[in-house]
Amino acid sequence: MTTPSTEPWTVLRLLQWTSDFFKSRGSESPRLDAEILLAHARDCERIELYTAFAEVPSDEQRIAFRELVRRRGEGAPVAQLVGFREFYSIPIRVDENVLVPRPETEHLVVEAIDQAKRIAATVADRPLRILDIGTGSGAIAIAIAKNLKDAEVVAVDVSLAALDIARWNVEKQKLSDRITLMQSDLFEALQADAKFDVICSNPPYISQSEYDSLPDTVRNHEPRGALLAGQDGTEIISRILADAPAHLFPGGRLVLEYSPMIADSCKAMAEGSGKWNDIKRIRDLAGHQRILSLGQTA
Numbered sequence: 001m002t003t004p005s006t007e008p009w010t011v012l013r014l015l016q017w018t019s020d021f022f023k024s025r026g027s028e029s030p031r032l033d034a035e036i037l038l039a040h041a042r043d044c045e046r047i048e049l050y051t052a053f054a055e056v057p058s059d060e061q062r063i064a065f066r067e068l069v070r071r072r073g074e075g076a077p078v079a080q081l082v083g084f085r086e087f088y089s090i091p092i093r094v095d096e097n098v099l100v101p102r103p104e105t106e107h108l109v110v111e112a113i114d115q116a117k118r119i120a121a122t123v124a125d126r127p128l129r130i131l132d133i134g135t136g137s138g139a140i141a142i143a144i145a146k147n148l149k150d151a152e153v154v155a156v157d158v159s160l161a162a163l164d165i166a167r168w169n170v171e172k173q174k175l176s177d178r179i180t181l182m183q184s185d186l187f188e189a190l191q192a193d194a195k196f197d198v199i200c201s202n203p204p205y206i207s208q209s210e211y212d213s214l215p216d217t218v219r220n221h222e223p224r225g226a227l228l229a230g231q232d233g234t235e236i237i238s239r240i241l242a243d244a245p246a247h248l249f250p251g252g253r254l255v256l257e258y259s260p261m262i263a264d265s266c267k268a269m270a271e272g273s274g275k276w277n278d279i280k281r282i283r284d285l286a287g288h289q290r291i292l293s294l295g296q297t298a
């Protein structure tokens with residue numbers, strides 16, 4: 001029989017215990033999760049924990065940490081627990097009404113900015129215009145606006161609760177003068193003649209069967225409407241492919257995130273429509289098809 005340890009609950013010991021606990025609960029990044037949550041409870045930067053391993057957190061900090069650990073153990077995403085996720089080196093506020101921005105989506109931002117810069121060289125007399133469909137937390141729109149200094153960005157989402165978070169993030173980044181937020185079912189609330197140089201979207205693209213097999217931490221804690229797109233996952237993308245051409249300036253570009261599961265069918269859909277050319281596919285760091293970038297047929 002082991003006797004209970006009388007060692008103090010130092011920062012290091014808390015991290016070790018919590019990492020083991022999260023590992024047993026199936027976390028893919030148990031140590032990182034523990035560090036982010038302990039830093040949050042101590043109101044310090046994560047890096048500061050490394051010089052505080054021998055310190056014993058206050059009772060108040062330990063109570064706050066214990067509650068975070070409990071909720072993480074039940075599957076709540078770390079980003080929701082601390083209220084933020086870094087995206088494109090920008091802190092983005094999140095809650096249960098928005099998808100936590102994923103690192104793969106940074107590939108979409110890179111491609112959208114590259115395409116916009118290429119187009120900017122041909123457009124001298126007006127600001128670039130970018131549309132972000134399904135903006136969620138506003139992460140993509142904000143990353144693009146911060147990196148294209150004069151661009152005007154319109155960001156739409158069907159969810160009013162998501163738009164509230166996006167508005168908070170846009171204001172925090174002082175971008176309200178260049179990012180317009182709108183509630184819209186895809187293009188529906190836009191003026192019929194509204195045109196953009198780049199339309200980008202990380203839309204819902206998960207099929208019903210993939211959704212049913214997602215980990216609890218995603219299925220129970222992130223909005224279903226941000227993920228699920230009909231039986232085969234292409235419901236929203238097929239609508240975007242059909243309607244985007246009417247909203248692109250000549251020479252404009254559509255940049256979409258999708259999953260490897262639907263990559264071939266989306267490419268075939270785009271080719272079959274006759275509306276798109278110069279079709280480029282980009283893989284993520286794991287080597288999976290992730291981004292579809294399309295030029296509009298003249």
Ligand SMILES: C[S@@+](CC[C@H](N)C(=O)[O-])C[C@H]1O[C@@H](n2cnc3c(N)ncnc32)[C@H](O)[C@@H]1O
Binds near residue numbers: 105135137139184
């Ligand atoms: C995968 S999330 C992407 C969120 C954010 N852009 C990101 O990359 O982190 C998809 C977003 O599309 C929104 N959405 C779903 N259906 C939509 C529709 N028909 N029209 C507009 N937005 C929609 C959801 O509310 C959700 O915010």
